[in-house]
Amino acid sequence: MAHAPHTDTPELTELLRDAPKNWGKWGPDDEVGSLNYLTPEVVIKAAGSIRSGKVFTLQCRMANPEGDPVWPGRQGATRVSVIDEGHWVAGKGLDFAGGLHYADDYMTCFPQGSTQYDALGHVWYDDQIWNGYDAKTTIGGLSKASIEPIAERGVVGRGILLDIARWRGKDALDPAETFTHEDLMACARAQGAEIRQHDILVVRTGWIAQYYEKGEAEFFKDFVEPGLTHSKELVQWFCDMEIPNLVTDTIANEVTVDPVSGVVLPLHNALMRNLGVTLTEIAWLEDLAADCAEDGQYTFLYTAAPLKIVNGAGAPVNPVVIK
Numbered sequence: 001m002a003h004a005p006h007t008d009t010p011e012l013t014e015l016l017r018d019a020p021k022n023w024g025k026w027g028p029d030d031e032v033g034s035l036n037y038l039t040p041e042v043v044i045k046a047a048g049s050i051r052s053g054k055v056f057t058l059q060c061r062m063a064n065p066e067g068d069p070v071w072p073g074r075q076g077a078t079r080v081s082v083i084d085e086g087h088w089v090a091g092k093g094l095d096f097a098g099g100l101h102y103a104d105d106y107m108t109c110f111p112q113g114s115t116q117y118d119a120l121g122h123v124w125y126d127d128q129i130w131n132g133y134d135a136k137t138t139i140g141g142l143s144k145a146s147i148e149p150i151a152e153r154g155v156v157g158r159g160i161l162l163d164i165a166r167w168r169g170k171d172a173l174d175p176a177e178t179f180t181h182e183d184l185m186a187c188a189r190a191q192g193a194e195i196r197q198h199d200i201l202v203v204r205t206g207w208i209a210q211y212y213e214k215g216e217a218e219f220f221k222d223f224v225e226p227g228l229t230h231s232k233e234l235v236q237w238f239c240d241m242e243i244p245n246l247v248t249d250t251i252a253n254e255v256t257v258d259p260v261s262g263v264v265l266p267l268h269n270a271l272m273r274n275l276g277v278t279l280t281e282i283a284w285l286e287d288l289a290a291d292c293a294e295d296g297q298y299t300f301l302y303t304a305a306p307l308k309i310v311n312g313a314g315a316p317v318n319p320v321v322i323k
């Protein structure tokens with residue numbers, strides 16, 4: 001992975017010294033953070049965004065034998081057949097009364113090696129995770145702010161697609177290309193929509209589609225993703241807009257290296273650890289985006305629930321959008 005040649009890169013403690021925090025806002029035991037903004041009233045209003053009944057699923061294919069797009073150091077899931085018709089062809093299949101045959105799989109995976117939700121305790125600095133829990137609660141599995149409370153709760157709200165790539169007249173953003181909250185708002189306006197408080201932001205850069213077009217070797221060469229870039233103003237905007245969830249078609253939701261400070265993934269900490277914004281990564285947005293461009297409807301009901309992995313740092317998900 002390429003890193004910007006900064007010699008004076010600050011520590012996160014310094015970069016985020018005066019950054020806003022939502023710790024304690026939903027009580028000392030909270031583990032779902034800004035998802036608390038998605039109240040039953042917000043959900044009912046969001047259901048009003050459904051107009052045509054068109055349904056889109058946002059998971060990238062998982063356990064693809066040709067490879068899955070994952071954060072460097074992780075591997076895509078591997079699925080193997082452990083029982084199939086071959087067992088009966090070879091005379092090794094079990095003999096069930098009535099003649100039942102069946103197929104079974106075994107899969108190994110990085111739970112964050114597919115379209116996925118991060119647990120709020122997934123990243124930290126200064127020995128504390130979301131809501132001020134001790135970072136030692138992550139040892140051997142997250143006993144606080146794991147993916148499980150998010151999975152138990154589910155995520156339902158008004159989603160808005162912000163098609164930054166199309167807005168900039170590109171199939172996909174360039175490596176390390178950045179955009180800001182001002183760009184998100186301008187993009188929404190150009191699409192004839194408006195970002196509202198409590199909206200789930202679904203941001204398309206076209207980046208993940210490049211993995212399938214270019215192939216793995218080319219995609220990961222000098223890997224620096226495009227994405228949102230840190231500023232005090234952007235973090236304050238997320239806080240004021242009470243954004244519950246940021247969904248992107250990149251592997252890590254933000255530009256890999258902040259070009260101003262040189263810090264790697266500062267928004268993970270500014271948004272997730274400090275504000276409790278849930279992050280959803282590696283979303284497949286090409287079909288949804290093509291449809292939004294065609295019918296001009298960029299807002300919809302967004303629903304998702306990651307898997308209930310006990311003490312997990314994150315979990316796979318297949319979000320469902322209804323327009």
Ligand code: UVW
Binds near residue numbers: 112118251268
């Ligand atoms: C890291 O932050 C390293 O991973 P993810 O992209 O899953 O958030």
